[in-house]
Amino acid sequence: MSLDYYLYLSALLFTIGAAGVLIRRNAIVVFMCIELMLNASNLAFVTFARMNGSIDGQIFAFFTMVVAACEVVVGLAIIVTIYRSRRSASVDDARLLKL
Amino acid sequence: MNVTSQMLVFLIAIPLFSAALLLLGGRALDKVGHIIGTLASTAAFAVGVIEFLAMLGRAPENRAVTQPLFTWIEVGNFNVGATLLLDQLSVCFVLLITGVGTLIHIYSIAYMSHDKDRRRFFAYLNFFIAAMLLLVLGDSYLSLYVGWEGVGLASYLLIGFWNQKPTYATAAKKAFIANRVGDVGLSLAVMIAFVQFGSVSFSGVAEGIEAGQTSSLALNTLGLALLLAAVGKSAQFPLQAWLGDAMAGPTPVSALIHAATMVTAGVYLISRSHFVFDAASVAQLCVVIVGAITLLFGAIIGMAKDDIKKALAASTMSQIGYMILATGLGPVGYAFAMMHLLTHGFFKAGMFLGAGSVMHGMNDEVDMRKYGGLRKYMPITFATFGLGYLAIIGVPPFAGFYSKDKIIEIALDAGGAKGIILGSITLLGAAITAFYMSRVMLMTFFGAKRWEAGAHPHESPALMTIPMIVLAIGSVSAGFFFNMGDRFINFLSPIFHSGESGHGEKEHLLPPIVVSALALTAVAIGVSIAIAKYGRGKAIPAVAPSDVSLWTKVARRDLLQDEFNETLFMRPGQELTKALAVIDEKVIDGAVRGVGSITLDVASGLRKTQTGFVRSYALWITVGAVGILAAIAVMSL
Numbered sequence: 001m002s003l004d005y006y007l008y009l010s011a012l013l014f015t016i017g018a019a020g021v022l023i024r025r026n027a028i029v030v031f032m033c034i035e036l037m038l039n040a041s042n043l044a045f046v047t048f049a050r051m052n053g054s055i056d057g058q059i060f061a062f063f064t065m066v067v068a069a070c071e072v073v074v075g076l077a078i079i080v081t082i083y084r085s086r087r088s089a090s091v092d093d094a095r096l097l098k099l
Numbered sequence: 100m101n102v103t104s105q106m107l108v109f110l111i112a113i114p115l116f117s118a119a120l121l122l123l124g125g126r127a128l129d130k131v132g133h134i135i136g137t138l139a140s141t142a143a144f145a146v147g148v149i150e151f152l153a154m155l156g157r158a159p160e161n162r163a164v165t166q167p168l169f170t171w172i173e174v175g176n177f178n179v180g181a182t183l184l185l186d187q188l189s190v191c192f193v194l195l196i197t198g199v200g201t202l203i204h205i206y207s208i209a210y211m212s213h214d215k216d217r218r219r220f221f222a223y224l225n226f227f228i229a230a231m232l233l234l235v236l237g238d239s240y241l242s243l244y245v246g247w248e249g250v251g252l253a254s255y256l257l258i259g260f261w262n263q264k265p266t267y268a269t270a271a272k273k274a275f276i277a278n279r280v281g282d283v284g285l286s287l288a289v290m291i292a293f294v295q296f297g298s299v300s301f302s303g304v305a306e307g308i309e310a311g312q313t314s315s316l317a318l319n320t321l322g323l324a325l326l327l328a329a330v331g332k333s334a335q336f337p338l339q340a341w342l343g344d345a346m347a348g349p350t351p352v353s354a355l356i357h358a359a360t361m362v363t364a365g366v367y368l369i370s371r372s373h374f375v376f377d378a379a380s381v382a383q384l385c386v387v388i389v390g391a392i393t394l395l396f397g398a399i400i401g402m403a404k405d406d407i408k409k410a411l412a413a414s415t416m417s418q419i420g421y422m423i424l425a426t427g428l429g430p431v432g433y434a435f436a437m438m439h440l441l442t443h444g445f446f447k448a449g450m451f452l453g454a455g456s457v458m459h460g461m462n463d464e465v466d467m468r469k470y471g472g473l474r475k476y477m478p479i480t481f482a483t484f485g486l487g488y489l490a491i492i493g494v495p496p497f498a499g500f501y502s503k504d505k506i507i508e509i510a511l512d513a514g515g516a517k518g519i520i521l522g523s524i525t526l527l528g529a530a531i532t533a534f535y536m537s538r539v540m541l542m543t544f545f546g547a548k549r550w551e552a553g554a555h556p557h558e559s560p561a562l563m564t565i566p567m568i569v570l571a572i573g574s575v576s577a578g579f580f581f582n583m584g585d586r587f588i589n590f591l592s593p594i595f596h597s598g599e600s601g602h603g604e605k606e607h608l609l610p611p612i613v614v615s616a617l618a619l620t621a622v623a624i625g626v627s628i629a630i631a632k633y634g635r636g637k638a639i640p641a642v643a644p645s646d647v648s649l650w651t652k653v654a655r656r657d658l659l660q661d662e663f664n665e666t667l668f669m670r671p672g673q674e675l676t677k678a679l680a681v682i683d684e685k686v687i688d689g690a691v692r693g694v695g696s697i698t699l700d701v702a703s704g705l706r707k708t709q710t711g712f713v714r715s716y717a718l719w720i721t722v723g724a725v726g727i728l729a730a731i732a733v734m735s736l
Contacts (some may be wrong), residue, residue: 010223011563018721021714021717022714022717023714025714030713030714068150090710091713091714092712092714094713095710095711095712095713096711
């Protein structure tokens with residue numbers, strides 16, 4: 001099977017993730033879409049590692065996973081806190097960061 | 100020339116120290132301030148006399164002494180030392196400044212006795228003496244410049260001594276500003292001297308000129324810059340307007356600074372720079388023209404003034420015009436200018452002190468129309484003023500006869516049409532001088548009493564009359580003394596090299612005796628006109644008549660000098676400042692404020708993009724990322 005299909009899948013997943021981030025209001029869903037984009041890029045990294053026969057891409061994929069894990073910890077904590085105080089997880093409701 | 104004297108510094112240091120002491124001592128010294136000041140001036144005079152006697156003891160070619168004080172400026176090859184130089188020229192000034200200065204200190208003790216600021220007055224007088232001595236003792240243009248500014252400051256402080264009156268404060272400011280214009284000339288001269296000769300000392304410049312180091316253009320520019328300086332300080336045309344108003348100062352100040360010493364600094368500067376002017380014919384011609392214009396200018400104003408001090412001030416201007424004219428006539432002129440300067444210092448200071456004495460007795464009235472018949476009430480003042488009067492109009496054997504006659508003589512001898520024109524101007528000036536001085540005499544001391552109610556004229560105390568008597572003796576005898584056997588000319592000849600130009604050998608346009616006769620005729624005409632107009636039995640209205648000719652009106656307004664300055668300099672200057680203020684307000688401030696408000700506008704526009712919606716930010720990020728990727732894709736195609 002051609003490795004190109006992995007890249008097509010990666011692009012598709014990334015697009016779905018990006019569209020989800022832009023369209024969905026629920027912070028948890030936005031968060032999941034971000035995870036989707038990260039994993040799409042992970043897929044691309046691994047594919048390119050396979051194509052080039054080096055492990056650089058795979059190492060990067062691990063890094064991404066670590067960063068994603070950290071991000072989940074911090075991000076979910078923030079979302080939960082916001083939900084507790086505002087009874088809403090909508091990203092459109094949390095818009096105090098403007099003049 | 101290498102003789103040194105360790106005493107020169109005391110000439111300046113004593114009055115300077117006394118001035119500092121009096122100013123810093125404060126009210127504690129109020130009771131003794133005048134005594135300290137007078138003693139300091141007397142001590143300086145004593146040092147001056149000792150130096151003078153020591154000088155007379157040396158051979159004429161070794162008479163100049165120097166005293167190096169310290170190295171002032173040392174940059175590479177350029178070296179200016181603070182060195183004092185006392186030669187035949189400066190010793191004349193030293194004796195005049197300290198001698199007349201001391202007399203005026205003594206006079207001021209009584210004149211200023213009712214003033215609560217008498218101590219400050221004496222401090223300023225001492226400061227003036229110190230600055231004026233530095234002016235004449237400096238051996239370079241730079242040292243001279245320091246003294247030059249010092250006397251300008253002293254003059255400003257003393258004109259505005261009663262600065263609680265706004266007009267007096269304005270008069271002080273006017274004098275200072277007019278002097279600043281002249282000072283620009285002096286600073287230019289210092290710079291030109293440095294650029295052209297690499298030296299600012301008198302001897303350095305003289306040697307440079309002798310060695311032919313420079314072009315005649317540069318020399319003439321240097322001469323004109325020096326002339327500008329002299330014109331400002333000596334109240335010559337066209338910077339003469341300040342002198343009349345300078346009479347706002349106390350009368351002793353008018354006598355010392357604005358008659359005898361400071362205003363003659365211009366004559367000193369030109370005489371000291373004789374090596375420049377002898378080599379710069381254009382500048383020298385300008386000196387003559389300035390002198391000729393001013394001597395008539397001052398004389399004409401003097402005819403129309405009713406204020407006794409302003410009449411005397413106009414006369415001072417005119418007499419200094421004579422001196423400047425003489426200095427412009429080359430080597431023979433300098434010595435006669437100096438002689439007239441010294442005799443003028445005696446008689447004009449004496450007359451100013453006389454005027455002060457009259458004012459003292461007449462409740463500070465200065466309007467001569469309110470005097471009259473004072474000779475019986477103030478006999479000593481009348482006698483001393485009268486002797487000064489005879490001296491200034493040039494009646495033999497009084498001082499002015501010798502000095503002014505000589506100037507008329509050399510003016511006539513200037514050659515060709517120039518000689519005839521200058522001769523006529525000086526003769527006309529002599530006639531006008533005789534007229535206006537007789538007018539002052541007649542209006543003040545003769546005729547009917549026209550006093551204000553409450554005036555009780557009385558003779559002034561001895562402290563005031565003694566200096567007047569001493570100065571009157573000088574007015575009587577100085578001219579005869581100086582002229583005996585050409586004593587004064589010979590004394591100064593090593594400075595001006597006038598000896599070899601053959602005084603007396605030269606062809607005269609008219610024999611001296613004829614010149615004297617002409618001058619005396621001119622004086623007689625002036626005096627007779629004055630007697631005819633203001634003499635016995637002529638009524639002098641208490642208010643100046645207004646149905647007079649246009650000329651008289653113009654002369655009363657100082658020949659429109661203030662109007663001239665106002666229209667030509669002050670108003671355009673004000674307009675320029677206004678325009679500059681508008682430019683500053685609109686253009687400069689506008690640009691600064693514009694940058695600020697543009698930044699604000701842009702920022703408030705950009706702020707609208709901050710919606711607070713996370714998703715719109717994410718959209719922008721996506722658009723940006725897609726844009727960059729698209730750009731990379733396009734580039735790599």
